[in-house]
Amino acid sequence: MAMKDANPGAKTTKCAKCSKVLDACTNVTGEDGPSEGDYTLCAYCGSLYTFDSQLDLVPVDLDSIQDTKIRNTLEMARGALRVFQSALQVKGMMN
Numbered sequence: 001m002a003m004k005d006a007n008p009g010a011k012t013t014k015c016a017k018c019s020k021v022l023d024a025c026t027n028v029t030g031e032d033g034p035s036e037g038d039y040t041l042c043a044y045c046g047s048l049y050t051f052d053s054q055l056d057l058v059p060v061d062l063d064s065i066q067d068t069k070i071r072n073t074l075e076m077a078r079g080a081l082r083v084f085q086s087a088l089q090v091k092g093m094m095n
């Protein structure tokens with residue numbers, strides 16, 4: 001049985017802020033891979049990016065996003081990421 005690709009289209013790159021390898025992403029609204037204009041967060045440091053037309057990551061300042069619903073969703077995702085990172089640090093699973 002073949003496993004479904006969890007992130008079709010995602011490229012391996014490094015976070016511009018923390019230099020950790022970013023090689024996967026998960027779509028919060030469906031099963032498709034990333035598309036131009038989608039946003040993503042670095043799972044290690046919370047840096048925000050958008051995908052360009054080649055699906056390369058372009059750093060984005062959260063305050064530059066005019067759509068309040070999208071900005072609020074990204075703020076909540078960042079908050080959830082911080083809680084997850086804190087839990088991993090307590091367990092000694094993240095440096």
Ligand SMILES: [Zn+2]
Nearest residue numbers: 015018042045
């Ligand atoms: Zn990072």
